[in-house]
Amino acid sequence: MDKRTVDVAIIGAGTAGLNARKEVEKAGKSYVLIQDGPYGTTCARVGCMPSKLLIAAAERAHDLDGAGLFGIEVDEGAWRVDGRAVMERVRRERDRFVGFVVRDSMAIEHRIEGRARFVGPTTLQVDDHTIVEAKAVVIATGSSPWVPPPLDTIREHVIVNDDVFDWEDLPRSIAVFGTGIIGIELGQALHRLGVRVTFFNPFDVLGPFTDPAIGAKAREVLGGELDLNLGATVHAVTPVDGGVEIRWTTAEGQERTAVFEEVLAAAGRHANVKGLGLEATGAHLDKRGLPGSDLRTMQVGDLPIFIAGDVAGHRPLLHEAADEGRIAGANAARWPDVSAAVRRTPLAVAFTHPQMGMVGARFADLAEGTFEVGEVSYDDQGRSRVMGINSGLVRIYARRHDCRLVGAEMFGPRVEHTAHLLAWAVQQGMNVNRALNMPFYHPVVEEGIRTALRDLAAKLRVEKLCPPEDCGDSAGM
Numbered sequence: 001m002d003k004r005t006v007d008v009a010i011i012g013a014g015t016a017g018l019n020a021r022k023e024v025e026k027a028g029k030s031y032v033l034i035q036d037g038p039y040g041t042t043c044a045r046v047g048c049m050p051s052k053l054l055i056a057a058a059e060r061a062h063d064l065d066g067a068g069l070f071g072i073e074v075d076e077g078a079w080r081v082d083g084r085a086v087m088e089r090v091r092r093e094r095d096r097f098v099g100f101v102v103r104d105s106m107a108i109e110h111r112i113e114g115r116a117r118f119v120g121p122t123t124l125q126v127d128d129h130t131i132v133e134a135k136a137v138v139i140a141t142g143s144s145p146w147v148p149p150p151l152d153t154i155r156e157h158v159i160v161n162d163d164v165f166d167w168e169d170l171p172r173s174i175a176v177f178g179t180g181i182i183g184i185e186l187g188q189a190l191h192r193l194g195v196r197v198t199f200f201n202p203f204d205v206l207g208p209f210t211d212p213a214i215g216a217k218a219r220e221v222l223g224g225e226l227d228l229n230l231g232a233t234v235h236a237v238t239p240v241d242g243g244v245e246i247r248w249t250t251a252e253g254q255e256r257t258a259v260f261e262e263v264l265a266a267a268g269r270h271a272n273v274k275g276l277g278l279e280a281t282g283a284h285l286d287k288r289g290l291p292g293s294d295l296r297t298m299q300v301g302d303l304p305i306f307i308a309g310d311v312a313g314h315r316p317l318l319h320e321a322a323d324e325g326r327i328a329g330a331n332a333a334r335w336p337d338v339s340a341a342v343r344r345t346p347l348a349v350a351f352t353h354p355q356m357g358m359v360g361a362r363f364a365d366l367a368e369g370t371f372e373v374g375e376v377s378y379d380d381q382g383r384s385r386v387m388g389i390n391s392g393l394v395r396i397y398a399r400r401h402d403c404r405l406v407g408a409e410m411f412g413p414r415v416e417h418t419a420h421l422l423a424w425a426v427q428q429g430m431n432v433n434r435a436l437n438m439p440f441y442h443p444v445v446e447e448g449i450r451t452a453l454r455d456l457a458a459k460l461r462v463e464k465l466c467p468p469e470d471c472g473d474s475a476g477m
Helices: 015-026 042-046 048-065 083-106 149-157 181-192 212-223 318-334 382-387 415-427 432-436 447-462
Strands: 002-011 031-035 111-113 116-118 123-126 130-139 143-145 158-160 173-177 196-201 227-230 233-240 243-249 255-260 262-265 269-271 305-307 347-350 355-360 371-377 393-399 405-412
Touching: 002 015, 002 318, 015 031, 015 130, 015 318, 031 130, 042 048, 042 083, 048 083, 048 181, 130 318, 149 158, 149 233, 149 243, 149 262, 173 181, 173 243, 173 255, 181 196, 181 262, 181 347, 196 243, 196 255, 212 227, 212 393, 212 405, 243 262, 305 318, 347 415, 355 415, 371 447, 382 447, 393 415, 393 447, 405 415, 415 447, 432 447
Parallel strands: 002 031, 002 130, 031 111, 130 305, 158 262, 173 196, 173 262, 196 227
Antiparallel strands: 116 123, 123 130, 143 269, 233 243, 243 255, 347 355, 355 405, 371 393, 393 405
């Protein structure tokens, strides 16, 4: 068996692992990158990029469907969705993105292919061919889709989101189990491409929201377009000719039965730690078999082990995985001189329609009586109404004692852009007055943010803590 001795061993060649490697290399330390399975990040292969390719196709179809609002007649029989062409583009562009990552990964000199498992605190065995002795280890093994128990009995008939992007054609119908970001993004896109889609969730949960007002608005708007079965009880899931038959009771007590060509499990993801042998590290493991880690150092307890990216479970998003990989790699390289990093303001976006956004502190994270809320409805906001995308609600949170912006929950048009503005404001420590002194053009959807900030300033003024200093003179809408 081959033996390797290095300063840092990195398990996983995804976004977190690749960024950890860069930091170790930058520090001049020796390393080995261990990868089990195909190269290419979750984002490029089965996540961010292929899902947005599918959503982009759905947006074009939806634009045609809504053309009548603008006085543009589109003959219903004059256009159709070519499912094979849609999926061919998704696969082609997906493979292009993956190709860039694979090319860069294959250029890395110090690689070992195989499954790693701990046989000591910092000793790894890779399959049956290599022993790696390291001074520190970075775990960046990512995550995998989770299949909920009701679907266990028909697992061979169930797909996960990873499988969608290998389709050669669109199905006629699909049942989506899960109404989180992945489920709603994919399900709404398929619905707009002409697929019959039904969503299931035993809980009354839609998207990532913790603010009851935003959650209610999302249920109202998306419920008007999609077949949402929130709070439903699924009684039976049975393979039949032509697909899978599902029998369920809605939250209102209505009995329903339907057959679906495909069943998609989109109920979340779990950390890839099975077979990793974490018990050999001496780390304390929770009931899921996961070690805890520090959000600012990525260190596991006081061990020379660091965990980064989706497997860590802190913030399972690409930009966060990149940051965590850099933090973990730098600390592993300088072990035992570990330093705490300043993390960026949390920012998450879902590419639904309307879009969803979470910035900074969530509503549920804030102590009652310590903050005020400013809100704006996009139902009649000027630019949004002009474009025919006028629906949604945004709520911004600020501390009472110093008027500082701390977070927002957002459901509305072009949130992918306005969420960035608010994230930057929160990270800069802006108070409401300073944010209102920033320029706002007219007419743009960003004016909605100004409306929410003005509402927030008015509420804080009632508290006599910070009079508004809005220098904008334009009319706005």
